[in-house]
Structures are given as structure tokens and as C-alpha cells.
Amino acid sequence: MQQVARAAARAVAGGRTTFVRCHSGYNRSGLVVVQALVELGHDVDAAIRLVQEKRSPWALNNAIFRDYLSTGLDVAYRLTGLQS
Template identity: 55%
Template sequence: MQQTRGQGAPGADSPWNEIVPNLWMGGHFYQDAAGRLPAIVDGEFDVVVSLHHQDGYGPAPHVEHHYARIPDGPLAPDEIAEVSRLAAVTAAAVTAERRVLVRCHFGYNRSGLVVAQALITMGHDTDDAISLIRRRRSEWALHNHLFVAYLGNGLTR
């Protein structure tokens, strides 16, 4: 399976970024001038959607947490269904004005796929959702061209 995580992409310069009100996108790691740092979540968010697991990286026990193991590469039909489900959970929580973080390893591709689909569910068109994510998180967000194609073709089709 082809993985795109880290292929030439620098680490994000913050643990997470707000994409639209109440919706943040991030990773388990970010990077500052001194090097790679852990992005540990405590109770800052009402809902956390994790697409990568790292012991000790939160969230706090009282936080609603959704986890799915999703590769940063081609997705099987059940994985596409899980991405769609998590995007629906994310969109519903944001619409209910809950603070939501969607995160993966670096906060670029898998989290970008879920966040973009959530934005599409909330009424954004595909190109606008992708552009917004790249402006707010990083120009490296959604550099997995396969994920961009999934979004363009519609995850639920």
C-alpha cells in the first residue's frame, strides 16, 4: 500500500488550526524551530476524531473520542464508509456548536479528508473546502492526490 505521509512535507508549525468556527484540524506532531514536538490533546475540545493512534496523546477521558484506523493511501470501501461516518459526526458536532478537532499523524491528509467531507456536508463545494483547509492549516494539507480525487468524485457515490 502506498503511503503519502511525510513525502517531502515539512511538519506543521502548530498542533492544530481552526478551519471554520468550532472545527480544528491537526496532528499528533508538529514542528517548531527546535524540531518535532508532540501535540497532546487534553480537554480543549468537546469532540476529537483521531485517524492515527499514539499512546498518551489524549484526549482527556471526559472528551467524546472517535477513532478509526485509516491509511494515508488507497482506501477500501469499508474505510471510505468510515471516513464518511466520521465526517457526518464532525459536521453534526460543529453544527451543534461543539468544539471539534480532527487529527491524524501530521494533520495534513487523513484529517484533511474528513474535514473536507464535513465541510462539504455543511454546504461548501469541494474546491472551496480544499482551498479553505490549505489556507487555514497548511499548503501541504491534502497533498495526497488520491484523497483529493475521492472528494472530487464524492465519497458517498
């Protein structure tokens, strides 16, 4: 997810139009888009609100994904890896 988000952020920073989509278009793609916005300097909560405003109020409705974003994907990745 982090690599895809960074690639999307680089593309946007380079002036390219970027399309991110998962099966339903709400949670996984929302996670990537919010993380890309964070990479571009946006606040996590503001980025979540922006995605929900532009995509759907149901976008990023997975509380665990929002927690991952608030914690930081690097930290969340390490913490979830400890459970395996």
C-alpha cells in the same frame, strides 16, 4: 471516513468545537475536515482551499484523496471496492 466526517459536521452544526487529527495532520484529517465541510454545504474545491489556507499549503496534498472528494466519498468507496 464518512461516518467520522458526518459526526464532525453534526458537532459543528450543533455549535461544538471539533478537533480532527491524524498522525501528521495533513491528508487523512484533511479528508475528514473537507468532507465535513461538504456535509455542511461547502463546495469541495472551496473547502480544500480553506483547509490548506488554515492548516498548511501541504494539507490534503494527496491527489487521490482530492479525487475521492471531487468524485464523492460514496462513489469513491464503491469504485475502490471493485478493485479488491
